[in-house]
Structure formats: C-alpha cells, structure tokens
Amino acid sequence: MSERKPAPPGRGRAANIFDVARLAGVSHQTVSRVINDLPNVRPSTRARVEQAIAQLHYSPSPAARALVTKRTRTIGLVTPGISDYGPTSIAMHFNFAARAARYAVESVSTPPADPKSFRAVVDGLLRQRVDALVLVVVDVEVLELVRNLDLSIPVVIAASTARRSPGIVSIDQYRGARAAVRHLSEIGHTRILHVAGPRNATDATERVRGWRDELAEHRLEIVPPVFGDWSAASGYRLGTELDIEPGAAVFVGNDQMSIGLFSALRERRLRVPEDVSVVGFDDIPEAGYLFPPLTTIRQEFDTLGGLIMQKVLIAVEESNPPTEDTPLPTHLILRQSTRPVDD
Structure with missing residues (x-):
C-alpha cells in the first residue's frame, strides 16, 4: 500500500508552517528551527524541511520569525531632515550594508536641530520593536540628548565630536x-x-x-x-x-x-x-x-556605512557591547583650485 501524501494548500491560499511540517513529516517546531537557522536539527531533517519549503513556495512572515528569535531583523534609522551630501551619503551607504546583511531598515527623518522631535521619533521606532537604532546626528544639542539615552536595545550614533565613546562612529x-x-x-x-x-x-x-x-x-x-x-x-x-x-x-x-x-x-x-x-x-x-x-x-562614506552596520551586528547577533573606534581618516584631493603663492 503506497504512502498517502498530504493534500496541498487550497487554491488561492498561501502555504503555512503546518503545511510545510506535514509535507516534511516533522513538527512545526522543527520547521521553525530550520527557518530561523537554530541548532540541534539533523542535516537530513533540515534538507527535508528545506525541500518542502521550496516545493510549497513557503515564505515565513517577519512576525512569525520574531516570535521565535525575539528579533525582527529590522533596524531603526533616524536621519536629519536635510538633503546635505554628508548625512544623505551616510544613510545611503548604511542601507546598502544593512541589505547585504539581510536586515531591513525603517528610516525616519526629523528636523536636524530639534531634540524633542528626535526623541519622539526614537520612541516611535522602539514601539515597532526594532533590533537596534542608528542615529545620524548633525546638531550639537541633539548629540547631547542621544548621548544620554538609556535604551534596552543597541544604539550606534554617527556624529562628529571631540569626545569619543564606544557608541559613536565618525569620520575625522x-x-x-x-x-x-x-x-x-x-x-x-x-x-x-x-x-x-x-x-x-x-x-x-x-x-x-x-x-x-x-x-x-x-x-x-x-x-x-x-x-x-x-x-x-x-x-x-x-x-x-x-x-x-x-x-x-x-x-x-x-x-x-x-x-x-x-x-x-x-x-x-x-x-x-x-x-x-x-x-x-x-x-x-x-x-x-x-x-x-x-x-x-x-x-569615505561607504566605509562609514559598513562600520556602522558592523557595530550593529556585533551588538545584536553577538550580544557584545560596542568598542571605541578611531575616527575614519579623510584624504586630501589635490586639484587646480590651489597653487603655490610664488607661481
């Protein structure tokens, strides 16, 4: 007598974790462990689950992942509401680095010199259960505010300052x-x-x-x-x-x-x-x-964006506090707008 295969999901209905579990012949808890890349799953079992996921075109929701890992793989990014080259370049290259690490970025802009608005935006991102915050700061008063934030998630600040600290990254x-x-x-x-x-x-x-x-x-x-x-x-x-x-x-x-x-x-x-x-x-x-x-x-804004993401990953995935970095160097680019006085 041949083994009876489970019925596929009904027409118009997306597959869920229980469909994957039935097709792979495992519990839904095991499917969850495979999805979230957790240990203690046999290689043969992992292979069956991955095959079932592919066959059913199953895509786990972010909410389901978060329930298991307690992480949303989302980073909150707060930028000043200006179009200046430096802050926009930092935000762009950080987004590139986050995407490469398979993290989503929730970006919010706030008036550049308004500490109250900045704090309100941070509180809003915390309610969305982001895994970490990245704050691009261009104002002296806002920098003093964010230095004193006491939050339960990692915070990385991109800002120029003479007072170095582990949570701040900068270009010199x-x-x-x-x-x-x-x-x-x-x-x-x-x-x-x-x-x-x-x-x-x-x-x-x-x-x-x-x-x-x-x-x-x-x-x-x-x-x-x-x-x-x-x-x-x-x-x-x-x-x-x-x-x-x-x-x-x-x-x-x-x-x-x-x-x-x-x-x-x-x-x-x-x-x-x-x-x-x-x-x-x-x-x-x-x-x-x-x-x-x-x-x-x-x-080098691309290097700065990568460094910010590196600090986020260390804090979120390795649970290690950030270490203090030397500000990234700049480079003098010689062109024709300067020339020796005696020429």
Missing part, C-alpha cells in the same frame, strides 16, 4: 580640516580664512577647531570665521563680504559653499587659483568638474 573632521590648512600653509599662504558651516553643526564645530589649531601651530593669523548654512547661496553671500585680497586663501566648510564662493570671487574679479586658493570639504561628485576643479577633503 578635525584632522581633515588640519590637512586642508596645512596644504595651504605649505604652498605659501599666510592668511587663510575660513567659511564655516552652521554654528550648531557638529561637523562645522570640528572643522573650525581643526582650522584654528593648524593656524596656531604655524603661528599664522587667526581671523574669526564666518558661518554659512552649507548651501551654495550662503557661500556666495559670504564670498561677497569677505575681507580678502590677492595672495590669500580660503578653507571652505563644504564643497557646496565653495561653489557659491567661486561665483562671488569671479564677480569681484579675483581669480582662483591665481589670486586666491580655495579648498573645500566632502569631495562631492561635481567637485572635479568645477572651473577650476576643486581641491577638497574626501570622506
């Missing part, structure tokens, strides 16, 4: 700024102005600090910086107001403001680099195609 804005100023000093500039980002921005704070310290080391005059808002429009406005003469140099807080500065200097009949050397920060894709091509500081 301070040393990047020093490299920019050092380059300008080495090619003979003694008056190096700074067009900075917003006063409350974490990146701008570190870049101002690096600019100031490098000038002090070379015993050069420190002219108070002027502050923009990262936009080309603010770079243009500040460029029309700068007290600048031929032979000077400008370290600009980002490439977008450098674009506006170029336009303002051109209107003032100051040539770059013949009269004024300019160094930007970020190395946006357009930087090499400006006229002249922009000397700038490159940040």
Whole structure:
C-alpha cells in the first residue's frame, strides 16, 4: 500500500508552517528551527524541511520569525531632515550594508536641530520593536540628548565630536580640516580664512577647531570665521563680504559653499587659483568638474556605512557591547583650485 501524501494548500491560499511540517513529516517546531537557522536539527531533517519549503513556495512572515528569535531583523534609522551630501551619503551607504546583511531598515527623518522631535521619533521606532537604532546626528544639542539615552536595545550614533565613546562612529573632521590648512600653509599662504558651516553643526564645530589649531601651530593669523548654512547661496553671500585680497586663501566648510564662493570671487574679479586658493570639504561628485576643479577633503562614506552596520551586528547577533573606534581618516584631493603663492 503506497504512502498517502498530504493534500496541498487550497487554491488561492498561501502555504503555512503546518503545511510545510506535514509535507516534511516533522513538527512545526522543527520547521521553525530550520527557518530561523537554530541548532540541534539533523542535516537530513533540515534538507527535508528545506525541500518542502521550496516545493510549497513557503515564505515565513517577519512576525512569525520574531516570535521565535525575539528579533525582527529590522533596524531603526533616524536621519536629519536635510538633503546635505554628508548625512544623505551616510544613510545611503548604511542601507546598502544593512541589505547585504539581510536586515531591513525603517528610516525616519526629523528636523536636524530639534531634540524633542528626535526623541519622539526614537520612541516611535522602539514601539515597532526594532533590533537596534542608528542615529545620524548633525546638531550639537541633539548629540547631547542621544548621548544620554538609556535604551534596552543597541544604539550606534554617527556624529562628529571631540569626545569619543564606544557608541559613536565618525569620520575625522578635525584632522581633515588640519590637512586642508596645512596644504595651504605649505604652498605659501599666510592668511587663510575660513567659511564655516552652521554654528550648531557638529561637523562645522570640528572643522573650525581643526582650522584654528593648524593656524596656531604655524603661528599664522587667526581671523574669526564666518558661518554659512552649507548651501551654495550662503557661500556666495559670504564670498561677497569677505575681507580678502590677492595672495590669500580660503578653507571652505563644504564643497557646496565653495561653489557659491567661486561665483562671488569671479564677480569681484579675483581669480582662483591665481589670486586666491580655495579648498573645500566632502569631495562631492561635481567637485572635479568645477572651473577650476576643486581641491577638497574626501570622506569615505561607504566605509562609514559598513562600520556602522558592523557595530550593529556585533551588538545584536553577538550580544557584545560596542568598542571605541578611531575616527575614519579623510584624504586630501589635490586639484587646480590651489597653487603655490610664488607661481
């Protein structure tokens, strides 16, 4: 007498875990262990279950997985509600790294300088039972808030700060700024102005600090910086107001403001680099195609995104607390917007 096979799921109904169990001849608990890659399942049994899953085109729901593993394989990502190159690049490359690790990302944006809104967004993600939080922080006050969060899940913060801690990952804005100023000093500039980002921005704070310290080391005059808002429009406005003469140099807080500065200097009949050397920060894709091509500081956002995900995986899957990292290095990219003073 031949063995009777279980009936397939009815037409229009998706297979469930019990259908898989009947077809494989095991309990639904065993199917669950195979689905969630848990130990203590014989290889032959695992093979039968996997064959049944394939035959029935069974796809376990995230909710079912979460009940067994107590994990949703979802990470909450909070980003500032701005389109600036740095934060958007961090978010993009983190999403790539999370997808490669088979994690979903629940992304929420919040006003960049509003601690109350930031906290409300974090609370909302916690209610969704995410496995970890990644916070991209660009404001000094918001950074102080997130430093003091006491949560039951791992938190990784992407932010620029002089105060290092295990939960924070960053790119070294301070040393990047020093490299920019050092380059300008080495090619003979003694008056190096700074067009900075917003006063409350974490990146701008570190870049101002690096600019100031490098000038002090070379015993050069420190002219108070002027502050923009990262936009080309603010770079243009500040460029029309700068007290600048031929032979000077400008370290600009980002490439977008450098674009506006170029336009303002051109209107003032100051040539770059013949009269004024300019160094930007970020190395946006357009930087090499400006006229002249922009000397700038490159940040490796793809590496940062991978590092953030690595910290998340260690905390979630290995239950190990994050360790303190050295900020990732930047790279000086030499192009035609700077040249030696004596040329």
